Each structure stands twice: as C-alpha cells, then as structure tokens.
Amino acid sequence: MTEESAQRKGISRRGLFGAAGAAVATGVAGYAAHSVLAGEESQAADTTGPVEFHGEHQAGIITPVQDRLHFAAFDVTTTKRAELVSLLKEWSAAAALLTAGRDIGQYGAVNGPGEAPPEDTGEAVGLPPARLTLTIGFGPSLFDKRFGLASKRPQALVDLPHFIADDLDPNRSGGDIAVQACSDDPQVAVHAIRNLARIGFGRVAVRYSQLGFGRTASTSRAQTTPRNLFGFKDGTNNLKLEDTAKLEQQLWVQPDDGPDWMVGGSYLVSRRIRMNIEIWDRTSLGEQESIIGRGKGTGAPLGKADEFDAIDFEAKNSDGDLKVAKEAHIRLAHPSFNNGAELLRRGYNFVDGSDGLGRLDAGLFFLAYQRDPRKQFIPVQNQLARSDVLNEYIVHVGSGIFACPGGVTAGSYWGEKLFA
Ligand SMILES: C=CC1=C(C)c2cc3[nH]c(cc4nc(cc5[nH]c(cc1n2)c(C)c5CCC(=O)O)C(CCC(=O)O)=C4C)c(C)c3C=C
Numbered sequence: 001m002t003e004e005s006a007q008r009k010g011i012s013r014r015g016l017f018g019a020a021g022a023a024v025a026t027g028v029a030g031y032a033a034h035s036v037l038a039g040e041e042s043q044a045a046d047t048t049g050p051v052e053f054h055g056e057h058q059a060g061i062i063t064p065v066q067d068r069l070h071f072a073a074f075d076v077t078t079t080k081r082a083e084l085v086s087l088l089k090e091w092s093a094a095a096a097l098l099t100a101g102r103d104i105g106q107y108g109a110v111n112g113p114g115e116a117p118p119e120d121t122g123e124a125v126g127l128p129p130a131r132l133t134l135t136i137g138f139g140p141s142l143f144d145k146r147f148g149l150a151s152k153r154p155q156a157l158v159d160l161p162h163f164i165a166d167d168l169d170p171n172r173s174g175g176d177i178a179v180q181a182c183s184d185d186p187q188v189a190v191h192a193i194r195n196l197a198r199i200g201f202g203r204v205a206v207r208y209s210q211l212g213f214g215r216t217a218s219t220s221r222a223q224t225t226p227r228n229l230f231g232f233k234d235g236t237n238n239l240k241l242e243d244t245a246k247l248e249q250q251l252w253v254q255p256d257d258g259p260d261w262m263v264g265g266s267y268l269v270s271r272r273i274r275m276n277i278e279i280w281d282r283t284s285l286g287e288q289e290s291i292i293g294r295g296k297g298t299g300a301p302l303g304k305a306d307e308f309d310a311i312d313f314e315a316k317n318s319d320g321d322l323k324v325a326k327e328a329h330i331r332l333a334h335p336s337f338n339n340g341a342e343l344l345r346r347g348y349n350f351v352d353g354s355d356g357l358g359r360l361d362a363g364l365f366f367l368a369y370q371r372d373p374r375k376q377f378i379p380v381q382n383q384l385a386r387s388d389v390l391n392e393y394i395v396h397v398g399s400g401i402f403a404c405p406g407g408v409t410a411g412s413y414w415g416e417k418l419f420a
C-alpha cells in the first residue's frame, strides 16, 4: 500500500512504520486513557510512536522530554467568546489527530478537491508521530474583560514580578494562549504549530514562537541527563514522573487549590534566557564547575563521585572553603534553601542565528511546570536573580506564565471546564 492510499483509507502515517502503527490505525478514539507510568516510561525508548492526547493530565508535562520543541504564544484577535470556544474545539480535534500521526481534516493534505487549499499543509506526510505532544496554557491576559473570564482567573496565575536584571522584550513575552509542541522530530513539531495557527486565522495570531533543539532536562529516570549549551548535565535533580507522590505535592493542582477548572492541571513558566556562551567559553573549567556546583564531566555534586549522589552543602575542602559555594547555582535553586519548592523543568537549547555583534543568539528556553508559581518559580527566581553567579553569563529576555488545565477526555475540548 502506498502512503497516499493508506491515508485515503484513514490509516495514519505511523501505520506505515511498523507494529505500533496497528494501534493507531484503529482510530484516535480507540485508545485507552493514557497510563501515567507504564505508558510514559515506554515512550522514552520509542521515539517514533504516538503519545495519547486524552487523559487525566495533559500530555507534554511529565511525558519523557522529547528532543525538539516548537512553542507558540498567541494573541486572541476575535472579541467573540463563541468564536474562541469554537477555535478551542477545532484545535482539540486537530490535536488528537496530529498527535496520533494523522493529517488534519476530513481529506488531509492530498485527498481533497483540487480547487481548494488542502486541509493539512502536508510537510508531515510520511513522518511518524514522533511522540508529538501538544499542551495548552492560558495566560493572565485572557482573563481580562473580553471573554467574561475575569472571575475564573486562578489566584496562582499572577503576573510575574520584575526580577533583578530582567531585560524582557515585550514582543517575546506574555500571550493569551500558549501551545507547547514537543516531538522527537522537529518537522512534526513545526507542522503541528503551523496547522494550529492556520486553523486559528482570524481568531488568533502568533505573538511569538520559539524553536528548541536538544532537551535540557529529563522527566523520567529512564532517560539519560542531557547537556545544556554551557556543556553541563542539566535536569539531574528534576521532578521525575516516577515520583508520583511528589508530583501531587509539587506539580498538579489539587482539588483544594481551586479553581475547579484547573484541578489536575499545572502552571507553566516560560523564560527565554540568553546565554553569553562566548564569555562562558573563556571561563576556566574550575570556575565553571564552581558556578554550577557540579563537575562538568560526571555531573556529580562537587565533592561527590556520581551524578545522582546527594549534595552535601556543608562539606569543606582542606582550605576550609565550602565545596559547593555559597552562591553556586545548585545551592540557591535547591529545595532545602527554597522552603521545599521544586519545579518540573523541561526546557530546550536554542540558537537563533547571531546578534549582529558577532555573538550567537543562543540560550535556554526555560520551561517549568508547578502547582503554584507564587510558592515555586517566583521565590526561587528571586533568590537566583539576587545572588546566582551564573547571572554574569545569562540574561532573561522573554517571559510567560500560563495556566494549563487538566487533561482532555474523549469528546471534550481544551478549556471546556473554563468556559462551562
Ligand atoms: C528559577 C529557576 C531556574 C532557572 C531560571 C534556571 C536557569 C538555569 N539553570 C542552568 C543550569 C543548571 N541548573 C541546574 C539545576 C537547577 N536549576 C534550577 C532552577 C533554575 N535554573 C533548579 C531547581 C535546579 C535543581 C537544583 C537542585 O535541586 O539540585 C543544573 C544542575 C543539574 C540539575 O540538577 O539539573 C544546571 C547545570 C542554566 C544554564 C540556566 C540558565 C540559562
């Protein structure tokens, strides 16, 4: 069967890539609700298969981090609530198809009438789902007067304060709605955002978007720890999907937290952090390790041998100096110096060409999910902004905060409870 004839029969792109495709060919609605542990762990190994869109929580949060990102923040351009609701319904239907590795619409990319533009833009034809996840979040600005949502704004969805040394570009910050597309294939992630933007024409407009390559965190113990553009292992002490009790404490909004429409959801903070890699590259290895507080090779805390050894914040070297310096990044960010606060980090490296001054426009697109940013990202970032030596090498240039509701069940849509 050719690729085209398979699609005409409603078989997914993934269906042509082996046994796992057989499940997809039974149709999107045929999936069991997504299993948090067994399913998520096996996804870490298979980089081509689908990740279930429907479930208790949105996919793309604890899903083992994929290798590529396309993140888009949208401004809502329609002022009509009904049009926004229709868009969210259309987006949800499309997201279920896209994440299953299928073309969107009735006819997809190539089977529609020759007189009309194709329903699907086509650049993912022939590609497997590549673990595509699409995760939606609503920014504070969506809760203004336009759509009658002011009373539904979660208290935890605060406007982020100004942090010392922030140099935020308003054109790379904020947004009414964010969609995080993660996949192990960059073309699959880009195709998804492009098609959602296209569906949204006349109702939403892309405010800014960010491509990311190379995950800078792991969210499962089944994944190895990747490296950031400073060359350090990043994501060692991250919240992991296996820590189910901790996820309830630190990640998922609980029934008593309110509002009801956010239960099972999480808050996303995004920060575009420019890294002065040319300056970093002229810094000695010892200084680099002292700034982070970990060895560059092993990723072990200074004074320890292995990456996952516990950090000893009291240990001193023979000169009486702390092995993990007072202002080392891992000390200032650690839960024991932040009232127990933790984050689920799932950021990406970026290089967006150069800045016209001979320096790469490179850095970390920091993404962190949490139960309450007032108790987690904000105090941690305040402490980092005040004292972290890493600040000599980085600058925060973009920022966003989004309320990501709980998962979508079959037959429902993104944000249904918010608009109920
Ligand atoms: C506000 C939160 C954080 C920002 C912003 C941030 C930026 C940032 N981090 C690195 C590199 C590393 N960070 C590491 C650990 C780490 N970072 C944060 C938080 C923020 N980082 C936390 C909570 C932790 C874990 C601390 C702990 O509990 O031990 C590490 C070490 C490896 C690891 O555990 O992940 C590195 C390396 C950069 C380069 C950066 C901005 C560009």
Ligand SMILES: [Fe+2]
Residues within 6 Å of the ligand: 329, 333
């Ligand atoms: Fe960090």
